[in-house]
Amino acid sequence: MMMGKDDLGLSLSLSSSSSSSSPNNHLPLQLNLTIPSSSSASSPSPPLPSHQKTQWSDLLVHSEIGRVLDLDVCGAAADPRPPSLHRGIDVNQEPPGAGERDSEEDAGASSPNSTLSSVSGKRAERSYHLGVDEHDPDRDCSRWVSDEEDGEGSPRKKLRLSKDQAAILEESFKEHNTLNPKQKLALVKRLNLRPRQVEVWFQNRRARTKLKQTEVDCEFLKRCCETLTEENRRLQKEVQELRALKVSPQLYMHMTPPTTLTMCPSCQRVSNSATTTASTPSPATDTPHPMSQHHRFIHHRPIPLRPCLNMPLQRS
DNA sequence: ATCGATGACCTCCTTACATCA
DNA sequence: ACTGATGTAAGGAGGTCATCG
Numbered sequence: 534m535m536m537g538k539d540d541l542g543l544s545l546s547l548s549s550s551s552s553s554s555s556p557n558n559h560l561p562l563q564l565n566l567t568i569p570s571s572s573s574a575s576s577p578s579p580p581l582p583s584h585q586k587t588q589w590s591d592l593l594v595h596s597e598i599g600r601v602l603d604l605d606v607c608g609a610a611a612d613p614r615p616p617s618l619h620r621g622i623d624v625n626q627e628p629p630g631a632g633e634r635d636s637e638e639d640a641g642a643s644s645p646n647s648t649l650s651s652v653s654g655k656r657a658e659r660s661y662h663l664g665v666d667e668h669d670p671d672r673d674c675s676r677w678v679s680d681e682e683d684g685e686g687s688p689r690k691k692l693r694l695s696k697d698q699a700a701i702l703e704e705s706f707k708e709h710n711t712l713n714p715k716q717k718l719a720l721v722k723r724l725n726l727r728p729r730q731v732e733v734w735f736q737n738r739r740a741r742t743k744l745k746q747t748e749v750d751c752e753f754l755k756r757c758c759e760t761l762t763e764e765n766r767r768l769q770k771e772v773q774e775l776r777a778l779k780v781s782p783q784l785y786m787h788m789t790p791p792t793t794l795t796m797c798p799s800c801q802r803v804s805n806s807a808t809t810t811a812s813t814p815s816p817a818t819d820t821p822h823p824m825s826q827h828h829r830f831i832h833h834r835p836i837p838l839r840p841c842l843n844m845p846l847q848r849s
Numbered sequence: 850a851t852c853g854a855t856g857a858c859c860t861c862c863t864t865a866c867a868t869c870a
Numbered sequence: 871a872c873t874g875a876t877g878t879a880a881g882g883a884g885g886t887c888a889t890c891g
Contacts, residue, residue: 693867693878711859733880736859741878743860855890864881870874 694734698724702731706738 694702705712705720712720712735720731 714857730879732858734878737878737880740860740862853891855888857888859886860884862883864879866879867877869876
């Protein structure tokens with residue numbers, strides 16, 4: 534959908550991807566709008582898989598209005614808290630043995646769909662991941678809680694990733710917002726996290742990016758709607774004036790040009806009346822057109838007129 | 850060639866926890 | 871100390887896709 538100011542028969546649909554937002558997603562609009570230095574209007578947010586891309590961002594960011602709304606979604610989604618708020622204590626350090634085990638397992642699954650047949654089902658696999666660390670000394674104060682424990686009523690524990698871990702993950706996300714098994718394994722080793730943690734982080738990060746994008750899209754649509762409403766209001770006013778001219782042409786004869794637009798009676802196009810004073814005879818033909826004096830119009834754009842306005846105006 | 854089972858991975862929604870004002 | 875708001879790690883449901891027998 535090419536949305537432009539020239540399209541006057543507009544209907545604006547506000548059904549964006551935000552319809553699927555959770556009711557919990559009541560984030561205020563936190564837009565990070567920047568004026569792009571070039572007209573590329575490309576979002577710095579990492580490329581989403583084609584089936585995940587937000588349609589509005591693709592379609593509207595290239596529009597005329599959209600140029601003022603370059604989106605810094607990726608940056609905006611970074612942890613907004615000051616660095617001091619991060620403890621800097623890596624509470625996710627798992628024993629070297631556990632890390633190796635995870636890495637080995639992930640290495641086994643690094644080729645797509647090659648699996649460990651001993652564990653059936655993803656739920657079982659995750660329980661396996663959660664439950665393997667029974668000798669972990671940090672278990673009581675970390676996330677190493679099995680489903681069984683959770684079922685016993687002990688609340689699941691969740692601790693934040695360290696500042697460095699988050700930064701590395703963020704850096705990786707900027708390069709590619711989805712992970713192949715090799716990349717995941719590399720991050721697992723580098724961050725000393727479980728594969729599931731890296732996986733979840735990327736899932737949540739993608740969700741945050743999408744949420745931000747949705748917010749930006751909504752904001753853009755609001756602005757677009759405001760612009761179109763204003764244009765519509767202006768055009769309605771002009772329509773009223775043109776109708777008034779049609780009703781009382783004698784009155785028009787004694788009037789100064791009403792507004793910014795004037796309609797050519799022969800071709801029924803409208804142009805800026807301020808420019809019609811530049812008297813340039815129609816170069817299209819040497820034979821004098823009956824309405825030749827009206828062809829001083831400069832046709833900037835065709836404007837579809839309502840049927841009731843399609844009859845030529847009697848100006849002289 | 851077709852089909853069902855299986856696993857990996859995804860989105861979406863939700864919950865639980867940590868942190869801050 | 872308490873509390874509500876907010877951010878985020880993680881769980882679960884359900885979907886798609888590739889692979890295998």
